[in-house]
Amino acid sequence: xxxxxxxxxxxxxxxxVAIIGDKGPNYMWLRNNxxxxxxxxxLYSVQIDEKEIPGIEELGVENFRALTDIPExxxxxxxxxxxxxxxxxxxxxxxxxxxGAAFFTSxxxxxxxxxxxxxxxxxxxxxxxxxxxxxxxxxxxxxxPRAGVRFNPDVPVADDGRVGFVSQSGTxxxxxxLVMGANGMHLSRCASFGNAIVLDISxxxxxxxxxxxxxxxxxxxxxxxxxxxxxxxLRAATARKPVVVWKGGQTDAGARATMSHTGSxxxxxxxxxxxxxxCGAISTNSLDETVDAVKVLLDAKPSTGKRMALxxxxxxxxxxxxxxxxxxxxxxxxxxEQSYEELSSFFNIIGxxxxxxxxxxxxxxxxxxxxxxxxxxxxxxESVDALVxxxxxxxxxxxxxxxxxxxxxxxxxxxxxxxRSAKPFLMVMHPAHxxxxxxxxxxxxxxxxxPVFASFERAAAxxxxxxxxxxxx
Amino acid sequence: MTFADTISSARAENRTLLSEVEAKAALGDAGVPxxxxxxxxxxxxxxxxxxxxxxxxxxxxxxxxxxxxxDVGGVVLGLESHEEVAEAYDEIIRSVQAAQPSAxxxxxxxxxxxxxxxEVIVGVTTxxxxxxxxxxxxxxxxxxxxxxxxxxxxxxxxxDARDMIDEIQGRQVLDGVRGQPPVDLGAIEAMxxxxxxxxAEHPEVAELDLNxxxxxxxxxxxxxxxxVLAEA
Numbered sequence: 082x083x084x085x086x087x088x089x090x091x092x093x094x095x096x097x098v099a100i101i102g103d104k105g106p107n108y109m110w111l112r113n114n115x116x117x118x119x120x121x122x123x124l125y126s127v128q129i130d131e132k133e134i135p136g137i138e139e140l141g142v143e144n145f146r147a148l149t150d151i152p153e154x155x156x157x158x159x160x161x162x163x164x165x166x167x168x169x170x171x172x173x174x175x176x177x178x179x180x181g182a183a184f185f186t187s188x189x190x191x192x193x194x195x196x197x198x199x200x201x202x203x204x205x206x207x208x209x210x211x212x213x214x215x216x217x218x219x220x221x222x223x224x225x226p227r228a229g230v231r232f233n234p235d236v237p238v239a240d241d242g243r244v245g246f247v248s249q250s251g252t253x254x255x256x257x258x259l260v261m262g263a264n265g266m267h268l269s270r271c272a273s274f275g276n277a278i279v280l281d282i283s284x285x286x287x288x289x290x291x292x293x294x295x296x297x298x299x300x301x302x303x304x305x306x307x308x309x310x311x312x313x314x315l316r317a318a319t320a321r322k323p324v325v326v327w328k329g330g331q332t333d334a335g336a337r338a339t340m341s342h343t344g345s346x347x348x349x350x351x352x353x354x355x356x357x358x359x360c361g362a363i364s365t366n367s368l369d370e371t372v373d374a375v376k377v378l379l380d381a382k383p384s385t386g387k388r389m390a391l392x393x394x395x396x397x398x399x400x401x402x403x404x405x406x407x408x409x410x411x412x413x414x415x416x417x418e419q420s421y422e423e424l425s426s427f428f429n430i431i432g433x434x435x436x437x438x439x440x441x442x443x444x445x446x447x448x449x450x451x452x453x454x455x456x457x458x459x460x461x462x463e464s465v466d467a468l469v470x471x472x473x474x475x476x477x478x479x480x481x482x483x484x485x486x487x488x489x490x491x492x493x494x495x496x497x498x499x500x501r502s503a504k505p506f507l508m509v510m511h512p513a514h515x516x517x518x519x520x521x522x523x524x525x526x527x528x529x530x531x532p533v534f535a536s537f538e539r540a541a542a543x544x545x546x547x548x549x550x551x552x553x554x
Numbered sequence: 555m556t557f558a559d560t561i562s563s564a565r566a567e568n569r570t571l572l573s574e575v576e577a578k579a580a581l582g583d584a585g586v587p588x589x590x591x592x593x594x595x596x597x598x599x600x601x602x603x604x605x606x607x608x609x610x611x612x613x614x615x616x617x618x619x620x621x622x623x624x625d626v627g628g629v630v631l632g633l634e635s636h637e638e639v640a641e642a643y644d645e646i647i648r649s650v651q652a653a654q655p656s657a658x659x660x661x662x663x664x665x666x667x668x669x670x671x672x673e674v675i676v677g678v679t680t681x682x683x684x685x686x687x688x689x690x691x692x693x694x695x696x697x698x699x700x701x702x703x704x705x706x707x708x709x710x711x712x713x714d715a716r717d718m719i720d721e722i723q724g725r726q727v728l729d730g731v732r733g734q735p736p737v738d739l740g741a742i743e744a745m746x747x748x749x750x751x752x753x754a755e756h757p758e759v760a761e762l763d764l765n766x767x768x769x770x771x772x773x774x775x776x777x778x779x780x781x782v783l784a785e786a
Contacts, residue, residue, distance in 0.1 A: 312707065340571060340621070340782045341677065342677060343675070343677025343678060343761060343763050344679045344761045346677075346691070346697065347705065349681075351705055352679075354705070355704055355721075356706070356707055358706075358717065359706045359707055359717075
């Protein structure tokens with residue numbers, strides 16, 4: 082799937098990729114992009130250094146001494162040459178009519194030194210004049226999980242990516258992709274755009290808005306060069322799909338010279354937050370908040386209601402889950418009389434409670450029918466807008482290790498409930514003392530699209546940000 | 555005098571700060587409710603204007619050099635008669651001259667007093683990346699200490715003004731606390747909308763404060779206004 086006719090479509094859907102200037106002993110970029118070759122893409126190397134060529138060919142990649150020698154149209158090129166060589170490469174890229182190129186090469190304006198600034202100006206002028214698509218420089222370029230184009234050897238190759246990510250930081254683009262993968266969520270397309278000399282955040286945002294594979298857009302941004310254009314692109318994007326904006330550099334710099342009260346109060350952070358709300362975007366401040374918000378958007382059904390039914394395994398957790406959700410502006414009120422009537426017919430109130438929150442370990446005791454019954458009652462209750470259930474690894478891990486089928490059974494119970502119910506369902510699974518085990522188990526939930534959060538606070542914050550815009554139907 | 559004329563005359567005098575009288579005239583023309591304000595240059599003029607306006611009135615110094623009028627004794631509120639107004643006029647001239655001898659005093663403004671209500675602030679600032687930005691907050695301590703304000707780009711779209719009002723922490727104050735009646739939110743929304751259009755249509759306006767605006771069940775009216783022009 083692609084966006085036919087869009088100027089960025091070729092580079093975002095490449096059939097042929099060239100890696101320019103990759104070097105041994107690791108050949109980082111050629112190795113990152115092996116999956117592209119494995120998936121049937123034409124992967125080529127461009128390298129003039131005779132010493133490097135045998136290593137490249139050993140990887141099964143055909144090398145050319147000049148980009149213009151490659152016998153077919155190149156859709157995307159990754160450039161990793163020394164900075165002083167970059168203008169020569171740019172000339173070839175333009176001549177070969179490559180669909181777009183990312184410059185991993187750095188040492189440009191970000192250094193603040195004269196040579197870097199002038200080289201960047203030279204690249205910018207060449208590319209602009211030729212209307213050539215440049216990603217970066219000083220960036221990690223594109224990550225296209227379905228195509229197998231990657232910027233890191235550990236980010237997943239996947240066909241089910243639904244989240245587009247755009248990032249001013251290369252590190253954050255990799256970290257986001259990895260953490261998303263560890264949570265069972267995949268990207269549709271990702272661009273790390275660095276110095277953005279030609280293509281800027283709004284260009285990528287516009288593409289992802291049109292891209293049918295991208296259901297949710299997230300981005301990491303420190304600052305924008307063209308504010309009005311960004312606002313226009315962001316508004317157009319939020320009209321089509323949810324957009325999460327993670328803003329870096331939120332600490333306000335020194336006070337601005339101002340003669341008005343309004344000016345003195347207008348910190349860049351406060352103004353940014355206002356603009357994001359006005360544009361209908363979801364604001365986040367960190368990687369985890371961004372991943373959590375995306376998780377709600379992808380896997381929760383939408384709800385603007387604030388009335389939560391909270392389910393915990395024990396008394397202490399019942400108090401804590403309530404604190405977390407009330408703290409985020411949710412209501413944890415009484416259930417309907419009918420619900421109480423039904424619950425009272427089987428709920429074990431010795432060491433448990435069914436007021437709301439429900440303290441229910443003693444009642445459920447691992448019995449699928451009982452959990453289903455409780456979920457059904459809460460689902461039918463008209464005074465409940467959304468359900469949140471706690472299942473801590475504190476007790477769970479031991480049982481699940483001894484009886485793996487119980488995990489499958491719980492996953493199936495919850496997934497079936499979600500399919501039947503129109504209300505959002507979130508799960509909180511604190512890893513307790515079992516970080517590694519929970520990381521594995523969590524993926525089983527994610528496979529069936531059960532959104533799992535590591536703490537009450539994270540679940541509540543993500544719900545407050547994103548529940549109204551949940552995309553699951 | 556149109557706002558364009560006001561801007562030209564300020565530019566000619568090489569100043570960026572408009573007087574309260576100039577600012578209110580421009581905003582009044584833009585449909586923003588402001589307290590009736592006129593410039594008096596003698597004690598007799600002040601008294602006559604107050605008679606015409608009706609009591610009580612407030613008197614404030616008009617000077618391009620005075621940034622904070624009350625700090626130099628340039629404000630007297632709650633004047634109830636012809637005599638009080640004339641005396642207050644002289645008193646303001648005396649105090650300002652004593653406190654800031656270098657200040658050019660153009661006169662004293664005679665102003666209608668707003669009926670009591672909740673003090674809010676409506677403002678405009680210019681963001682270097684995004685252009686004109688609206689601000690709304692509760693006046694007094696809420697804005698001074700807590701920075702409890704909301705921002706949106708100008709001009710405001712459908713529903714933006716209401717979202718700004720709903721965003722502030724002290725929102726409940728507007729619904730009436732301690733037996734106070736709720737204020738007219740629609741009037742605040744209309745003011746925000748009009749000021750935002752004014753800001754968007756006049757890129758020469760770098761900053762604007764309506765502080766305070768008095769919001770009450772009867773409406774919302776700006777009691778003080780300040781406009782700072784962008785450097786020419």
